[in-house]
Amino acid sequence: MTTPARRVRRTGRRRFDLRATAVYFGLLALVVCATGLAVRTAIAAVERRPVWQAALCLVAVSSALVLRRRRRSLSAARAARRAAAALEAATRTTLEALETPAAQPPPPSVPRQAVPRDDTVEAGEGAVGYDALDADEFEQAVAALCARDGCTGVDVVGGAGDLGADVLAVTPDGRRLVVQCKRYSEDNRVGSQDLQRFGGTCWTVHEADVAVLVTTSDFTAPAAEYAEQCGIRCLDRAALEAWSDGTGPAPWTPAGDGTH
Incomplete structure (x- = not known):
């Protein structure tokens, strides 16, 4: 008498992948380091030129909107690349702002005299x-x-x-x-x-x-x-x-x- 083979049910759990986990945390550390560098550069720029506070706020808001609109299905590597690109653009903008010379105020105008003194008529x-x-x-x-x-x-x-x-x-x-x-x-x-x-x-x-x-x-x-x-x-x-x-x-x- 033949005994029927027992069907094994597959569970929905995924096998733990040590390599993928290591890559994910490595990329996360890179993002944290880049963020710290950008924040440090931004603080120095704000201390020197407060007018660039608005520019940095716009960059931060744009980065937040990009991160918010990404879908959860994106892989960790793709999200890290986007974050790194945004941080690189923000750093480049900040460095360009620091290298740009501040505008000099125009020289004061000299009032025009009704009748200028003419040295050629001196006695x-x-x-x-x-x-x-x-x-x-x-x-x-x-x-x-x-x-x-x-x-x-x-x-x-x-x-x-x-x-x-x-x-x-x-x-x-x-x-x-x-x-x-x-x-x-x-x-x-x-x-x-x-x-x-x-x-x-x-x-x-x-x-x-x-x-x-x-x-x-x-x-x-x-x-x-x-x-x-x-x-x-x-x-x-x-x-x-x-x-x-x-x-x-x-x-x-x-x-x-x-x-x-």
């Missing part, structure tokens, strides 16, 4: 080369002379719609000074029409106490006569150069007074 240094100046530069040079000799509130207002006033100022004795500048060549003298246009605005519009017309040229006889009748003071090239080099009076100085 005793000779006449300025007015022939080399254009009309705007000539107005600036005259304004610098006014400021040099004690005028306050010096302002260059020449341009379109200036109604004859190129420089406005207050003389050292408190009078309102209105100056018109004519940058003319030597063969182009200031005529009576120029004086008439200036005389029609300097007193009524600009309320001048002292009205001066200064030129790099000269005045015609009718222009000089009209200026004398209206009380406008005229400075031709010779008087301008004397004022510039300190040998002549300022145009607002009363007649007979050579000081300024």
